[in-house]
Amino acid sequence: MASGAGAARRNNLSIGGEQAEADPLLMEAFYESDDYSTIADREDARCFLIARTGSGKSAVLQRLEEDNSERVVRIAPEDLSLNYITNLGVMRFLDDLEVSLDPLFIALWKHVLLVELIRHRYKVDSHTAKTNFLATLRDKIKRDPGKRAALDYLEEFQDRFWVEADERVREITEKFEEKINKEAKGTLSLTGNSTASASATVSGGSADTFSTETRRELSERFQRIVNETQMARLNKMLRVLDEDILESRQNFTFVVIDDLDRDWVDEKLANSLVRCLFRAVLDLQRVRNLKIIVALRTNIFENLDFGHRSGGQEEKFRSLALHMRWSPGELRELINDRLRVASSKRGVAVSSIGEVFPRTNATRGDAFDYMLQRTLMRPRDIIAFVNETFTATGGERVSWEDIKTAEDSYSHKRLLALRDEWKMSYPDIDRVFAVFSGSTIPMSQEEFTRRIDDAALLLADPYFRGSDWLDWMTAAMWNNSAGSWADWYGPLVTLLYNIGFIGCVTGRQASVRYVRTFPEYAERTSNLEATTGYTIHPTFQAALDIRVDGSRYGADIRRTP
Template sequence: MAVRQPKRRIRNEFTLGEGAAEYDGLLREAFYETWLYRAIVSRDDQRCFLIGRTGSGKSALFRQMEFEHGDHLIRLSPEDLSLTYIAELQVVRFLKSLDVHLDPLFIALWKHVLIIEIVKHRYQVDSPEAKQRFLNGLMDRIKRDKSKQEALKYLEDFDGKFWQETDERVKEIIEKFETQVKAEAGAKIGAGLASFSGNAGDTVMESGEKRRELVNRFQRLVNETQLPRLNKMERVLNEDILDSAQHYTYIVIDDLDRDWADEQITNDLIRCLFRAVMDLKRVENLKILVALRTNIFEALDFGRTGGQEEKFRGLSHTLRWSKNELRDLLDNRVSTAAQRHGLTDVKSMDELLPRTNPTRGNPLEYILSRTLLRPRDAIAFLNECFTLSNGKEKLTWTAIQSAESAYSKNRLLALRDEWKPTYPGIEELLTAFTRSPNTLDWDEMRRRLAECAVLIAEPDFPGRTWLTPIAEPLWSASSSDDTAEVHQPLIRLLHNIGFIGCITTVEEAIGSERRQVDEPAIYNNDQPSFADHVSNLRRVSAFTVHPAFRPALDIRD
């Protein structure tokens, strides 16, 4: 008599890992290698900026690089770069208030940090003795090149904290610069540290001519930062330190999307980091990769960099996922997770999903249509489903629908958190669509957008600065104005963050008649620039909130 095999059971603790790479125990074993991963590790691909939305997998790519190329990889975080320290420093805010152009200082600062990190990594410099051995050995190699010897002396200027943590070296450089500025200011106007304040640019000098003279002296001080010697160090780096493919080095910089004390100064710091990375591309056996959230990249002000924005974009990867790629990623994860839980016969996601339903359709299509096509969304939704599996052999449609409510609430909170650094108070615009119809015609959309526009009159609304110019066309519009043009700024915002989709209609022949038929809604992940063009909005017949957020806002299909 054949032994009956026990049915497999999905236990409630079954998961597909975590959406955040730093906590994801499945990442290494279940990593899904895309073309983008191959591109960023490629020594031939020159693109070095990785731009993507929260949850799109930027950090996961860097973690996998650490697993595979750890001996040749340096990882830097915002804490290493002391961005908050610099942004809050009184002397920096003082010079910024005087409109002193700080780019030369910031570019030199980042080059210094990156060069020292490479030297430390290459020669294992972790003590004064190790530093001296490195300097003596390298000085002996370049003894016939006076230019390189001069460059190497640059490193000796920072012997106090050379081998210490990166943030300590950053602070040392900034403190030296602060001392120079205080000395310059003190010699001219007798100002001490107490003179530095956020409004110093308005009060420190009564005479416009004297103020201009002071600004010019500070600007010269900034411009004389160690750039010439640093440029020579780049040559030493290329020819004598990373002098062969054996010493090929990656530097990855992630998490530059935190909340900072001073957004404008941080904007300048990140933009100058990009400039420093581009300059160091001259080093043949070095690849520096910087990951940045889409909204932070779009907010960078390239105006003072002489048309550099096009170059930055040309050296950027934009991280997007197709449904097929997400299916493959989920198959990788479910196969790995199943092995860990004893479900050795499970090889793909479809094996744990219910059958296609005539009403709801394909279950994986249903789930993916409720994501913004990002790994974190798909993993979060399915993990919610697995917590409701109740020991069954497969997920059920009931479990999927029950999980959708909690998932939607979390996605709405995540959307708020993603965009509130750029748009404080954005959640109040989102909740203006609570209990809206599933499909909003233009009349309904105008009413909801008007609710958004009046938020600028609320005394406690924190987003007046950004909402006022966006809502202004609604206040000044007349009845004869183009509706699409008047409402485009607000529609573009909501479309760009992935909150709404735009529905267009086409004329089709149905039997002997011709009728207007709605096309599928166009979301940001379908056509990112759709709402940027008023001509596109003139073709729109209706709008819809993305399915990911409908249950949280009590919008019923």
């Protein structure tokens, strides 16, 4: 093949999309990591797949579905009317009264999971199919009175059993709303609140209009109604599921739930819904031939407030969590696999990244290692960077100049991606990133403090949309409260560290610590007090025009990506 032809084809080469749903190479060049093997292992109890965006959660679940096409039930949150639930007036009203909605939400999840498993197992898609299924099951359990009573739960759905899941969720929720409104009417009439009782509904009301005594009485009465939704017959059906529906290994089923990090109307109620899903999954682990896998972003998992409302089960939840992390060797193999498949499709045989990237030399080192250091060690990052270099190259091999050219575009896109990843929780966080533009790193504590002070001054800008979170994180600075530097600046520093934007320089050898390898570092005040300097993660340095002063690091700088 002529050199020019090879270069032209390589110039247009792509090793795949950054998102699983838009990745043409996902199945052909899938890298079977240890994390995938764990999730696919029917005997491994770990079922909560926790990772940051871009780490490959969705890819793992899609591959699992591909490898077990007849054994996977996928439940899409957008098909369950969850936004409808969290935006319902009665839910907001009960939340204002501090009524725990957990029993209702747990029951809803169990109901959805149970019915979807039955539909999958028996292909229930019509009245006839439902009738046949119930007859078969009733015959199997006819000698067990407890199980026969459990079937009454399914009978309640009559001809609506096979309708879409969102319709069943809405039906249960609407019946619950009717109970609450009926109870509210009677309770409010007893309190003498004629205006409220006449309305006969709490759906659009506010709990703030009631006296403390009325609030307490309403809360107690409504809590009893919520607690009744534990649904004893529903829990008995789980025994039927284990012993009579998924009774054999031949009926082993995976349930996959992804995309729980989509935009929600009410974040607080949404977190309750997700936490209750985890509770339901924990209860369903008693079903031997079932594995429910829930994928969730790290920041949402950490905000689920397990300790406060999980009934002392936080340790169980965390023991069942698999935190996805990639090693440099795994990412290299992933890129090599993709490069082999992508190049063969273009008629250019390339077996490894070393064949097309600059050769390792004593001055610049290994090109791929250089690129990895400018990622957050996620597949999405390195795929994007490699694709950028192929776009930039004009020769037979990628040059260092091509990599530097690609880095500018790549870094800007990664900074935007970091903003997008966190903007729901921290609106306008990109404006905090911008205050570090033009910095020389490593920054001393004094230099870094000046930048943090500039970030705090964003509160004076009426157009800044992050006032709520930034005010909370800088409250100690504004109040002149007693304490150390870490007490004043710690909350904002910890945030920037935990999302991967900054690193902490520490020790005589000026080692740089980043969240990937030291995830708990910024959580301890003593560590922040021992930090001698700060740096911006290499991923974002080009985008922010960061200047590196090597002499500031010392002779033995050790940078860990």
